[in-house]
Amino acid sequence: MDIIAETSLRFFGKMSASISHEIKNALAVMNENAGLLEDFTFMAEKGMPMDPERVKVLAEKIMQQIQRADGIIKNMNRFAHSADEAVKSVDVGDMSDFVARLYGRIASGKGVTIKTKPPAIRITITTAPFLLENLMGLCIDFALNSVGSGKTLDIITEEAENGACIRFSPLGNLSAGVTDIFPSEREKSLMNELKARIIIDAGALTLNLPKKQ
Amino acid sequence: MSEKILLVDDEEEFVKALGERMRNRGMNVSETTSPSEAIKKVESESFDAVILDLQMPEMDGLEALAALKKKQPELQIILLTGHATVEKGIEAMKLGAMDLVEKPADLKTLTEKIKKAQAKKMILVEKKTEERIKSIIGGKGW
Numbered sequence: 001m002d003i004i005a006e007t008s009l010r011f012f013g014k015m016s017a018s019i020s021h022e023i024k025n026a027l028a029v030m031n032e033n034a035g036l037l038e039d040f041t042f043m044a045e046k047g048m049p050m051d052p053e054r055v056k057v058l059a060e061k062i063m064q065q066i067q068r069a070d071g072i073i074k075n076m077n078r079f080a081h082s083a084d085e086a087v088k089s090v091d092v093g094d095m096s097d098f099v100a101r102l103y104g105r106i107a108s109g110k111g112v113t114i115k116t117k118p119p120a121i122r123i124t125i126t127t128a129p130f131l132l133e134n135l136m137g138l139c140i141d142f143a144l145n146s147v148g149s150g151k152t153l154d155i156i157t158e159e160a161e162n163g164a165c166i167r168f169s170p171l172g173n174l175s176a177g178v179t180d181i182f183p184s185e186r187e188k189s190l191m192n193e194l195k196a197r198i199i200i201d202a203g204a205l206t207l208n209l210p211k212k213q
Numbered sequence: 214m215s216e217k218i219l220l221v222d223d224e225e226e227f228v229k230a231l232g233e234r235m236r237n238r239g240m241n242v243s244e245t246t247s248p249s250e251a252i253k254k255v256e257s258e259s260f261d262a263v264i265l266d267l268q269m270p271e272m273d274g275l276e277a278l279a280a281l282k283k284k285q286p287e288l289q290i291i292l293l294t295g296h297a298t299v300e301k302g303i304e305a306m307k308l309g310a311m312d313l314v315e316k317p318a319d320l321k322t323l324t325e326k327i328k329k330a331q332a333k334k335m336i337l338v339e340k341k342t343e344e345r346i347k348s349i350i351g352g353k354g355w
Contacts, residue, residue: 017296021268024295024316025224031317032230039237061226108270 093118111149169204222266248277262330289330
C-alpha cells in the first residue's frame with residue numbers, strides 16, 4: 001500500500017473512532033435520563049406524586065442530546081462524502097472550521113480548546129478535499145501535542161498571494177530539531193499531492209495552499 | 214448495607230442522571246466530573262466501588278485508576294467506556310480494575326457488578342484486618 005493510501009486509511013479510522021465515541025457519550029446521557037423517567041413512572045405507580053416540571057426538564061435534556069447526536073452524525077456524513085470527488089472547489093475557511101469540529105473531542109481529550117477564525121472574504125481553492133482534511137488533521141495533531149493542556153489552539157484562515165494559508169498557533173515550546181520529525185513522510189506525501197507547504201516558525205505552523213492543486 | 218459508590222465521568226449530565234438512578238435504588242452515591250477530585254475524595258472517604266470513565270480530558274482513566282488503587286488498594290474500580298478494546302481491557306485489569314462496562318450501561322448489570330465489588334472489597338478488608346491482628350499477636354509472642 002502506498003503512503004497516501006495508508007495515511008488516508010489511518011485518518012479515516014481515527015475520525016470514525018472519535019465520532020463513534022462521541023455518539024456513545026450522547027447515547028449514554030439519553031439512556032440515563034430515559035431511565036430516570038422510567039424510575040418516576042414506577043414511583044408514580046407506587047403512589048408517589050410525579051413532579052411535571054422534573055419530567056419536562058428530563059424530556060428537554062433528552063431532546064438536547066438528540067440534537068447533539070444529530071450534529072455529530074451530520075459531521076460524520078459530511079466527512080464520509082468528502083472522499084466522493086478526487087478534486088473539487090473548496091471553501092478553505094469552511095473546511096478549517098469543519099476539521100476543527102471533527103477534532104473537538106480529540107482536543108478536549110488533551111485539555112485543549114480549538115478556536116477558528118474565518119477569513120475576511122470567502123476563499124476557494126481547487127484541491128483534493130479528503131487529502132486536505134487529512135493534512136489539516138495531521139497539522140492539528142502536531143499543534144495539539146505542542147500547545148499543552150489548558151490552552152486554546154487558534155486556527156486562522158487567511159488569503160495568501162496565490163491561494164490560502166491556515167495558521168495554527170500557539171505551538172508552545174518546541175524542542176530543537178522538531179522540524180526534523182515534522183513534517184514526516186506522511187505529511188510530505190500529502191503536501192506533495194496537494195502542492196502545499198508547511199512552515200514552522202515564531203510559535204506557529206502555517207499551511208500554505210495553492211489556488212489550484 | 215447500602216453500597217457506597219463514587220461516580221467519575223466528565224459528562225456532567227451523565228453522572229447526575231446515573232447518580233440519581235443509583236440513589237433511587239438505595240445506593241449511597243457521590244459524583245464528580247474531575248478525576249483529581251475523585252483521588253482527593255478517596256483519600257478522605259472509604260468507598261466500596263468507583264465507577265470511572267476511561268476517557269476524560271483532565272486525566273486518562275487508566276492514570277486515574279492507578280492513582281486511586283495506590284490510595285486505596287482494596288478499592289474496587291469498574292471502568293466505563295464508549296468502546297472497549299481488548300488492549301485497554303487487559304491494561305485496565307493489569308492495573309487492578311475489577312471490570313469494564315460499555316456505555317450506555319445497563320443499570321441492572323452495573324448494579325450486579327457493584328454488589329460483587331462490595332463483597333470483594335469486604336473480603337479484602339477482612340483479610341487485611343486478620344493479617345494485622347496476626348502480626349500484632351505474633352509480635353507480642355502470644
